[in-house]
Amino acid sequence: MPERLLNKRELQEQIRYWLKEDLGPLGDISSSATIPQGHRSKGIIHAKQDGILAGIPVAREVFAVVNTELQFTAQKHDGDVLKKGDIIAIIEGDTRSVLEGERLALNQLQRLSGIATKTRAYADAIEGLPAKLADTRKTTPGHRMLEKYAVRVGGGSNHRYGLFDAVMIKDNHIKGSGGIREAIRSAREIIPHTMKIEVETETLVQVREAVEAGADIIMLDNMALDTMREAVAYIRSSARPALIEASGGVSLETIRNIAETGVDIVSVGGLTSSVSTIDISLDLNEKKAVSR
Structure with a gap:
């Protein structure tokens, strides 16, 4: 699993912020007013519907930040198929601490599992084809690292992380710079030779201009399938073929037809921007209270 994509220090900082907010x-106050100090419990995290699990490292870190003495034991791992009723993890220790971290841990597990579940459905829809499934920058502010991680857990790949790690020339850049050729020329003068340039195109005329100007990646945005096939054939026949990405209006029903046009990548903003969470809950299985 791509757990190495998670920056632990950044994750801990975010968790502290989220806990402070809560x-x-x-x-x-509710737990302090009703749970005796020193009371200990076992918290059982379990699935209430089917899906793909994501977020175990995040949930573990939440409880560790709340109280380092809590014992978190995962029963399932990220990428596992969840069935309703499955036990995902067990947390043992101070009851108040378990309840402090409960909501934050569940919120992350539910949303990240929702992203992984949706991603797996899209990945399965193009199984057997060479095209890769990718996410976009349409992520929840402050949650990009985690949401892109969940896409990887679900079987997708990541597009650029932010505005800093690749040049993507979109319609407004084209308008502001005076055209595709001028935009690419200007970018080449500034960026290092290791950085890629992608151009968003909406017509075959723009595709030809992007090819002639030497774009590294050409995005076919909201194109009809016949137009997309023609664009793919033209790019493939060029002296320096670019990578080809399809994007815009991709659904579970259309993604396979899009991938069959011969594109290299299909990017789907909805993997992170419009997600149904997976229902996951935590229930306490009481242990004997400990006096202090």
């Missing part, structure tokens, strides 16, 4: 200046 606990505020007074902490978990």
Whole structure:
């Protein structure tokens, strides 16, 4: 699993921020008012519907930040198929601490599993074809690292991480610079030779201009299938064929037809921007209270 994609220090900082947002200046008043100090419990995290699991490293870190003495034991791993009723993880220790981390851990597990589940469905739809499935920058602010991680867990690949790691010349860049050729020429003068340039195209005229100007990647945006096939054939026949990406309006029903046109990549913003969470819950299985 791509757990190495998670920056642990950044993750811990985000978790502390999210916990501060939830606990505020007074902490978990409900638990403090009702749970005796020193009480210990076993928290059982379980699935209430089918899906693909993602977020175990995040949930583990949440409880570790809340209380380093909590014991988190995963029963399932990221990428596993979940069935309703499956036990995902067990947390043992101070009851108040378990309840402090409960909501944050569940929120992350539910959303990340939702992303992984949707991604797996799209990946399965183009199984057997050479095209790769990719995400986009349409992520929740502050959650990009985790959401792109969940895409990888689900079987997809990641597009550029942000505005800094690749040049993507879109319609507004083309308008602002005076055209595709001028935009590419200007970018080449500034970027290092190791950086790629991608151009978003909407017509065959733009495709030809992007090829002639030497784009490394050409995006076919919202093109009809017949137009897309013609664009793919033209790019493939050029002296320096670019990678070809299809994007825009891709659905579970259309992705295979799009991939069959011969594109290299199909990017889907909806993998992260419009997701149904997976229902996951935590229930306490009481242990004997410990006096202090």
